[in-house]
Amino acid sequence: MTVEEYILSHSDPEGELLATLSRDANVNLLRPRMLSGHLQGRILKMFCRMLSPKRVLEIGTYTGYATLCLAEGLAEDGRVDTIEINDEMEDFIRKYLDQSPLSEKIRLHIGDAMEIIPGLQETYDLVFIDADKRLYTNYYDLVFPLIRPGGIILADNTLWDGKVVEETIASDKQTQGILAFNEKIKNDERVEKVILPLRDGLTIIWKK
Numbered sequence: 001m002t003v004e005e006y007i008l009s010h011s012d013p014e015g016e017l018l019a020t021l022s023r024d025a026n027v028n029l030l031r032p033r034m035l036s037g038h039l040q041g042r043i044l045k046m047f048c049r050m051l052s053p054k055r056v057l058e059i060g061t062y063t064g065y066a067t068l069c070l071a072e073g074l075a076e077d078g079r080v081d082t083i084e085i086n087d088e089m090e091d092f093i094r095k096y097l098d099q100s101p102l103s104e105k106i107r108l109h110i111g112d113a114m115e116i117i118p119g120l121q122e123t124y125d126l127v128f129i130d131a132d133k134r135l136y137t138n139y140y141d142l143v144f145p146l147i148r149p150g151g152i153i154l155a156d157n158t159l160w161d162g163k164v165v166e167e168t169i170a171s172d173k174q175t176q177g178i179l180a181f182n183e184k185i186k187n188d189e190r191v192e193k194v195i196l197p198l199r200d201g202l203t204i205i206w207k208k
C-alpha cells in the first residue's frame, strides 16, 4: 500500500457520483488529470465545512468535480458560482450536476472568467482559482474586491509540478504565470498566505 492509498483509505470516500464522474473523465476526456480528485476534493469540502460559506466562486470548472465538493460543505442557504470557458464541457458538467441533490446550489457560467467576474454582483466568502495559469494574477486582481474581509482564496497548482524552482524556459508562459502569481501573493500585505504542498501545490490566502 502506498502512502496515498493509506491516506485515501483513512479519509472520507468521495461517494458514488464523484467516483463515476472521475471514471467517465478518465475514459472520455483528454486531460483528466486536471480534475481535483478524491484527496483534494475532500480537502475542498473540508475547507467549506470549516468556513460554512454562503457564497463560493470557482474559476475553472472543467468537469464540475471540485464544484460538487465545494457545494457539499456550503452553509444551508449557500451557493457556488462556477465559471468555465470551454463550452464543449457544458454537457458533461450538467450531466453530473443534474444527478446531484446539490444542483440547486450551483450556478454554472459558461464563458471567460475575465468577462464574467466583473458582472457578478456578489460578495464571496471563498474563491477557488483553478483556470488558465497564465492569468492567475489577473483573476486575483479582478476577484479581490468581491471577497469579504476574512474571506479565503485557494489557488491550485502553485508549485506547478516543481517547475517553480527550476530554470524557467522563456517560452513557458504557464510557469511564468504561476511564478508571477506566487511573487505577487508573497508581497501582498493585504493578505496572509501559506503554500500547502498538497498534490501540485495549493495556496491558502486569507484576506485581512
Ligand SMILES: C[S@@+](CC[C@H](N)C(=O)[O-])C[C@H]1O[C@@H](n2cnc3c(N)ncnc32)[C@H](O)[C@@H]1O
Pocket: 034, 035, 036, 037, 058, 059, 060, 061, 062, 063, 064, 065, 066, 067, 083, 084, 085, 086, 089, 111, 112, 113, 114, 130, 131, 132, 135
Ligand atoms: C484545472 S481545470 C479545473 C479543474 C476543476 N476546478 C477541478 O478541480 O476539478 C481548468 C479549467 O479552467 C478552464 N479555463 C481556462 N481559462 C479560463 C477562463 N479564462 N475562464 C474560465 N475558465 C477557464 C479550462 O477550460 C479548464 O476546464
